[in-house]
Amino acid sequence: MCVADTARDVSGNAHCKSKEAEIKRINKELANIRSKFKGDKALDGYSKKKYVCKLLFIFLLGHDIDFGHMEAVNLLSSNRYTEKQIGYLFISVLVNSNSELIRLINNAIKNDLASRNPTFMGLALHCIANVGSREMAEAFAGEIPKILVAGDTMDSVKQSAALCLLRLYRTSPDLVPMGDWTSRVVHLLNDQHLGVVTAATSLITTLAQKNPEEFKTSVSLAVSRLSRIVTSASTDLQDYTYYFVPAPWLSVKLLRLLQCYPPPDPAVRGRLTECLETILNKAQEPPKSKKVQHSNAKNAVLFEAISLIIHHDSEPNLLVRACNQLGQFLQHRETNLRYLALESMCTLASSEFSHEAVKTHIETVINALKTERDVSVRQRAVDLLYAMCDRSNAQQIVAEMLNYLETADYSIREEIVLKVAILAEKYAVDYTWYVDTILNLIRIAGDYVSEEVWYRVIQIVINRDDVQGYAAKTVFEALQAPACHENLVKVGGYILGEFGNLIAGDPRSSPLIQFNLLHSKFHLCSVPTRALLLSTYIKFVNLFPEIKTTIQDVLRSDSQLKNADVELQQRAVEYLRLSTIASTDILATVLEEMPPFPERESSILAKLKKKKGPSTVTDLEETKKERSADMNGGTEPAPVNASAVSTPSPSADLLGLGTGPPPNAAPAPASSGSLLVDVFSEPASAVTQLAPGSQENFASPDLASSELVSEEPSEAARGADELTHKFVCKNNGVLFENQLLQIGLKSEFRQNLGRMFIFYGNKTSTQFLTFTPTLICSDELQSNLNLQTKPVDPTVDGGAQVQQVVNIECISDFTEAPVLNIQFRYGGTFQNVSVKLPITLNKFFQPTEMASQDFFQRWKQLSNPQQEVQNIFKAKHPMDPEITKAKIIGFGSALLEEVDPNPANFVGAGIIHTRTAQIGCLLRLEPNLQAQMYRLTLRTSKETVSQRLCELLSEQF
């Protein structure tokens, strides 16, 4: 009872009013103990124990202890339980794993493990598990499995040994050898003692995650154990029945273990399904006890069962029941259950089968966001809204999240901001909505809007010319507010600098008013923002020559030219100089509109991933990606491999910070310097290298302005998808055209092979230099599609046409399209064009004629749900049956007449040839003239093929 003693001694200090008095008291006690340890060599076991215990207590009060370790180690070799126990306790709490004493400690542990005294063995195993260091793993990882599976080991020791091994495996998996003990551990699942089974299940669950093969046999054992527990009466398991629930912890553990494996074989599966159904049924029974413990335990098992159902994702019936059950919990009066229901629904939302079912609860979830008093629950609600968001409800969800943001807890604001930004971008149909949303974000929670978010809005505005005018107008209006967030000033400055001219026609936003508005914010901003505004001003000089003098005056003022900040000073000096000496032409080149940014993964998404840990977000994102395969390009994997494309100007990397340090950051003097570099580096190369050329080039009549040229690629990129659709049903045509360049195509396909002729026509009278077309395939695409071509001549004379042949082989079915990237130098400017090459899966179709009977027989054979893909969509073109027929034939399949009983329907059949397989495809298109809709059904022997063909064909009508 020495702790009571110690506590009284030491906690006398609790009487002490002041901290100093407490420290004084403790120091006195420490000095006393130290002298005892040093002075009297023959300290008996009891006193040693007493003092070690006091030290422990003082340590737990929050004071440092730097002696007594040796005495504690001595206690380990005592034969008295109490002394040994205090020794182990001290060591578990106070010895850090790389202590020099570890050898001595290990020795004592070894002796106790060999002692066959279950109490001592228990203490030793506890100590190993608590310290869990590498040295201990080295010393005991081989020994513990033997103890675990030995026939004569006591149950309590077995339990400890199982968890001890688990601990060592977690800290140093490499040191735990797999061996024949593993199969014997699996058989512990059949043990009489439920405590042993529980501990063994924990161990097996962790081991099975890394070595699934080795522990495969545990599945059937776990299922039968679970089924015995679930079906037992509540009194059968006696001590392990907790408030009328039989062995809840073990059930949870077993359900967890099963989540390491895919659904088991049919025989076992039936039994498992029965178990899960029983658990779900029990949830509906009236409770056996009013105590909260009863419902807690019952629901713990239920939630775990639901997790397993979601994990297997294979029994639609169970999934629907799970979803309904969770729906009930969403409205439960117990907060814990609402919390857990929201959490489980989040995973459920990413399952194909139940996404729609989850969506029906949207009102409840939004309500939770508004009314829950608990931040933990609200956070879950936000997560769930994010998970259930798709195109149909994006506007509602984003609006609700924005609403919530105004009152949200500070701790989760940044995350919400990121989520809103991602959803707004991903599901934007109307980009004015996107711009509004982001500006609202900045208005509501400016401080939590990270750089990535406002970089991204600028990227998108620059890449989409349909929204630029609106963006300029909106930021201009937003800036009118007397107090606006600095992030808004940044976005406003950038956008007006690029696109201010689009709203300058309105006298309310004339150039001078725009300038004055921005400049009125200047003095309130931090240095990086001011630097950005200075760049905006020099861009204004180019956009609005009429206010040049006003701007020069500002640049010339002492507060700029002699600014203490080097960066600002340098910009002011250089911009002033530039505006004075450069001719309008040079200004126009130097300050031309930013070229579009290459598409890449959204840096916001990368940030969210980093914030939430990779596992959670990626899973969600990947499943969402699959679902929204044809949505906005922005968040999808970049069609152009970023590293393979040399961007037209280094500035393009300015905004892509998520993917790595921008290459142009290195020479930049200050952290904010990259903007400066982007303005200057481009003209530097253009002007110095090809100055004469560029002069000539501006004089050439067929070129209105250089701005026009650099806008071209953005248009092309936007139109790329449309173009690919155009080529789905035909093989020849013009792929791309702008003022400079025309690209034409001719192609032919036979079985899994094809050949494509690409014609590049120079529409100008000037040579193209360093003309280099490159074919870019993602890694995945490369393994499915083999493209071979020869390089073309790097110079293309004015008015000339060059031809390139691409040989194509389809290895396996694919979804992406390769990208054709063309770079060349025209006059002074560098041109970069990217278009998708219309090589689509349906090109490898071979039509098959068959009779009605054959068709329906095959149709029935392909009745597996994965083999069928259906799409119902609105007609985009007039519903002319002749055109439709032509398109189906153009698509590549045979058009089968008089097969479908309804003559209005279209039916087709064919075989997709790839090197690895031939895939039979059947399709059926049912027009509905009243509703102006189509229903398209594809059945093929391969899921991905059905999916892709359905996507391609849906775009045609």
Next chain:
Amino acid sequence: QKSTRRVNASEDTQQQIIRETFHLVSKRDENVCNFLEGGLLIGGSDNKLIYRHYATLYFVFCVDSSESELGILDLIQVFVETLDKCFENVCELDLIFHVDKVHNILAEMVMGGMVLETNMNEIVTQIDAQNKLEKSEAGLAGAPARAVSAVKNMNLPEIPRNINIGDISIKVPNLPSFK
């Protein structure tokens, strides 16, 4: 990787964690949920604080995703019920004056951060066995120990109203009753 580890007065020395945890937990309302999202402090978002509130005491567990949340709530209940059995109507003072015993009980349930035993009778049996051992040894050397064991009751009136252990302030206005 710890799965369950008691961050309570008796075990963890990282005062910062304790202070922060106490701060987070104590200001929460009565009928909110018993789970708290983990901050960086407790090792990232994979970890959660799961707590239960008994009269004037909070029992807080920090748990990673390998445990069922409700399961841990029940584990806390088992822990408290076991304490109650072992101490015969447990009160805060028992927990303060018998840190080692509390630790032993916890050690029977949780080991190296993993749930070891959940059956209360099993736990109590183990603890009883230990007590017997202790007593038999105390017979040899323990006269003084027996004397102090009475301290708790004797000293009650003088015991301060506020005892600070590891910054979780435990108030002792009236001896508590467990729900």
